[in-house]
Amino acid sequence: MQPDVVFVAGIDPGELLDRLGSVPATARPRSREQAQLSAGAPWAAHRPMVRAGSCGDGWLYATQEGGDAQFGRLEVLGRLSSGTRVVRLTKQGPEVRVSVVEDGTERTEAGHRVESPREDYVTTGATSWRRTWPTG
Numbered sequence: 001m002q003p004d005v006v007f008v009a010g011i012d013p014g015e016l017l018d019r020l021g022s023v024p025a026t027a028r029p030r031s032r033e034q035a036q037l038s039a040g041a042p043w044a045a046h047r048p049m050v051r052a053g054s055c056g057d058g059w060l061y062a063t064q065e066g067g068d069a070q071f072g073r074l075e076v077l078g079r080l081s082s083g084t085r086v087v088r089l090t091k092q093g094p095e096v097r098v099s100v101v102e103d104g105t106e107r108t109e110a111g112h113r114v115e116s117p118r119e120d121y122v123t124t125g126a127t128s129w130r131r132t133w134p135t136g
Contacts, residue, residue: 004071007061007087008080016060019079020050035065078104
């Protein structure tokens with residue numbers, strides 16, 4: 001499953017994790033595979049697994065690897081965008097929805113949908129094949 005992604009401008013990595021409500025004792029480097037395993041743990045029902053990193057000049061990103069979707073919740077987007085800008089990508093069927101939130105307010109004029117040529121599964125007759133994609 002393709003996770004939702006948020007990009008946050010102009011804050012440091014520690015602040016991003018704080019705004020996401022991370023537990024400091026559990027923060028450590030993890031690959032996506034490790035995060036997916038952790039997301040299946042019993043505690044993950046109460047605290048979703050989130051991975052974060054940096055990209056570009058002054059931007060950070062976060063992905064959620066399991067549990068109920070958190071990046072669409074207004075209180076989460078409000079915390080993330082406080083004093084800055086958040087760009088959120090959400091896969092919806094064959095489309096990716098792009099949302100922009102600045103200082104707690106969604107800028108609906110900046111949001112749009114993008115056709116996504118990627119499909120996780122291809123079905124031919126009675127056989128389903130899982131596609132794999134390079135990650136780096």
